[in-house]
Amino acid sequence: MPQQLSSPSELATLVENYDTFLFDCDGVLWNGDAVIDGVIDVLRLLRSKEKSVIFVTNNATKSRKDYKGKFDKLGVQADVEEIFGSAYAAAVYISTVLKLPQGSKVYVIGMAGLEYELAQEGIISIGGTATEDNTLESFHLDTFEKDPNVKAVLCGLDTSVNYTKLSKAFQYLRNGEEECKFLATNVDSTYPVKGGLLPGAGSLSAVLSRALGREPLSIGKPGRTMLDCIRAKHDFNPARTIMVGDRLDTDIAFGKNGGVATLLVMTGVTSEKTLAEASSHALPDFVIDSLGDLRVLV
Ligand SMILES: O=C(O)[C@H](O)[C@H](O)COP(=O)(O)O
């Protein structure tokens, strides 16, 4: 069973025991644009104690540069080099691991942040925010011409997703992996916003999985690709590192896969009921109600 921490001495010991704090963002730092109470003070406290702070988000709607803007706007101190998003990790994966033939294109279900990160890695993308694909008109297969250079479909969270984008992605993917790779930035079923939960990126790629009868390769947490991206930039001792998240099957699993300690907060997608019903291998080491609880140490 995870250890529920609440007293100031338990929380102080937690902070003392770790040098590197990996923070999930949605549901840990904020819900939508609403910063969770006390989080700014807690991050300031950790920095004053010379702890390393790294942000690891599956939310692919923003580039690292966009995230920096969001952190600044919300008054949370962060450096671009400390921010790792699944959009960035997906772009790095495609350019360094997939190594598509020269002139290849990626068909995107996703938003501007994802397109930006792909462009930064020199990857040509189509779909995404392109006006012609952001339509509520019906999709007609008989007038659709496939672009022969599309060698991968990348699906991320897209709050303007529609039947045209899903249909085009399906057409590119339907002849199998040899012709076109099926990638997802992440497969979270839901994500928290101010006011509750919304369908996550995994609920969008699930439409394609269902139609195709196969699953995408997911780049984000809990996969290794994200950890490899972080390791390429930051050296940390796993024994002195803790992953703080709000979701068991991404954040906590990511921490466990990476051999670091795990702390679940109850300000995001995980309810008391989900936690109580979770199988023992999915459980975190520690639970606190909110990251803001550490504010008592300020
Ligand atoms: O569906 C998504 O893209 C994710 O659920 C989401 O936004 C998660 O972000 P994180 O909690 O990893 O910051």
Ligand SMILES: [Mg+2]
């Ligand atoms: Mg989260």
